[in-house]
Amino acid sequence: MTIENPSLNLQADWSYDPAPQSIEHVTIKDSYELFIDGKFTSSKDGSYRDNINPATEKTLTKVAEAGAEDVERAVEAARQAYEGPWSKMPAAERGKFLFRIARMIQERSRELAIIESMDGGKPIRESRDIDIPLAAAHFFYYAGWSDKLDYAFPGRQAQSIGVAAQIIPWNFPLLMAAWKLAPALAAGNTLVLKPAETTPLTALILADILREAGLPPGVVNIVTGDGELGRQLVRHPGVDKIAFTGSTVVGKEIMRALAGKGKRFTLELGGKAANIIFADAAIDQAIEGIVNSIFFNQGHVCCAGSRLFVEESVAQEVTQKLRERMETLIVGDPLDKNTDIGAINSIDQLKRIQAYVEIGKQEGGELYQSNCILPDTGYWHAPTLFTNVSQSHRIVQEEIFGPVLAVQTFRTVDEVIDKANNTPYGLSGGVWTDKGAKIFKVTRNIRAGVIWANTFNKFDPVSPFGGYKESGMGREGGVEGLLPYLNLKTNTQ
């Protein structure tokens, strides 16, 4: 197969006019406070952290930094609310709160999308079309479970656990808050949520929604701060259950901290997903799938398809088409509706990605980066791919959490299954082929919790999500997503 015009220069031949999302109707306050016991409150010691827009490096606002005493207050408020109104409320009424919250997220969706993009750097198209609608959908889905829990697990009576502490990452701030809060509330628990230190704003707007929705004080408390605050929550004796989404390193630290404590926990950790392209796949669709698998959300995705496996006979064609497609990706202003790849979430993350790219080069990988022009200020990384790498390379083994793809080839189905499974992770995987039987052979043998066949990076509240092996334990989404927040009793207990 010959490529007609491999030097097609889309930058020169076509250009897009800016299509900026208006931010007129969005107000970002001068400061944001903790949300404890239904009230916005400054932290006990009055400290704040500056909140940076990663696309401009400018300070957006400042956010209260919670300390140990604030954790006490939040856990106490959650306990009071659990023993008070929330556990006494009829389940159907509990559900109606969640339905109402879902609706109010929809009503304020554009505001939430804009602030999400300003706070975290993700393209407005993604926050507008994916993050925020899915967050609302999660509340809507779990709302209906509230009064149907006894049908969820046959032969068992479902009971709430108590106070849960929930720690979420910066890659999908509001969506992760929804993944955590909605099933936990439907199951009748009360919560202390800790957003990531770089992306707390939409969670605090959600707090405003919860307040407006009339949710009883203390049912959801939101404390903002860094990893140390997370540690305090994990160790707090008044917390009955921990739910964490983040890195595998921290997940293991949480497991050690909870050893022997008899506390329930669920972990959604890192990944290094294999995305497998067979020669009989619809190649052009697969190219779109590859782009989506690794460049979606700047590659800040735990389930990103960061290891690409291409059947040898089409490897040249696929990598060539992929390079051409990468040239068309628009990197830049997250608030421009044309933008495909926004800002890297923080300077720390940018440095981490750059360090991995250096490692990849030193280990002999062949680097290709698109010729996009990166803005002068802000944190940016061009879409990057490495060929000539093998299983032992660090960029193949370790999670980079950025727009960096490592490409390998294979000849047989068994070979690629072995290679795909040669990782301590097991969160997700992808397979592209036109043959149904091959899909089932591969999807059955990949040791991962979510597999996309002829698609990638699709999410839905009814669809369980979570990992095998070192990618975590427990599922979020679907019926199974209720399980982490319930005690199952036999009818005699």
Added chain:
Amino acid sequence: MNDRMDVRKTHKMFINGKFARSESDRTYNWTTPDNKDSINICHASRKDFRDSVSAAKNALSGWSARTAYNRAQIIYRCAEILEGRSAQFIEELRAQGLNTEDATEEVRQTIDLLVYYAGWADKYGQLFSSVNPVAAPYFNFTVLEATGVVAIIAPQESGLLGIIAAIAPTLVGGNTCVALISQDHPLCASSLSETLHTSDVPAGVVNLLTGFRSELIEPFSTHMEVNALLYFGENNDEITQIETNAAENVKRVSICTNQDWEDKSSLSPYAILRTQESKTTWHPIGF
């Protein structure tokens, strides 16, 4: 006839489908509660455990790929064989201090437990899997799969029912396992191995070790090829040690108590779910 010397059994472990002594050649001396007999029981080493994990790992893909119907029949076959050998197990349980009535009851309960879980093999998946109505044109379904290699620290209080209550749901779910038999009630280990061996349980699917908890908890909980661990007991120091070590490869640890096996009300498919992972698959609808 009275002067005939009885032929005593050498008590061995069961590793990779073979009856084996410890590679360390160590034994510990176990005395019957009535102090009449003293028996040498294999004292498993860390190396025995590692060999067992290799065997279990090798057996995993074959066992988990078998049809649920086939796994059901093999586990039912274990019940059949155990029924035929009831007298032998009753005798061993009596030697470990039970009266005849309790020994008979434990054997019957064990057989019934095997029959119960055999029946679940092709059903729990139907009950706990799902087709998920996503809000887009995709077919999306969730199925259960085996967690992998499971290390089992069997209940100390029982020589037969406890261990089978741990193993049966693990096998039904397509996992393979390495189990440490009760240190205080080790006599059934060999007979149990013979039962598994004659029931078409493939080599390596179940590995049975005898030895000391205190010594083996460390390798059981640190081994990187072990995906899950079932601990039966209430010793918080042991639980803390296990759960701390489990972090190294994010092992799934289940802390089980006597309530999880002692009586019939403990039987449930939720015991199978302890060692299951759910996998969700997406595929577009249309072309």
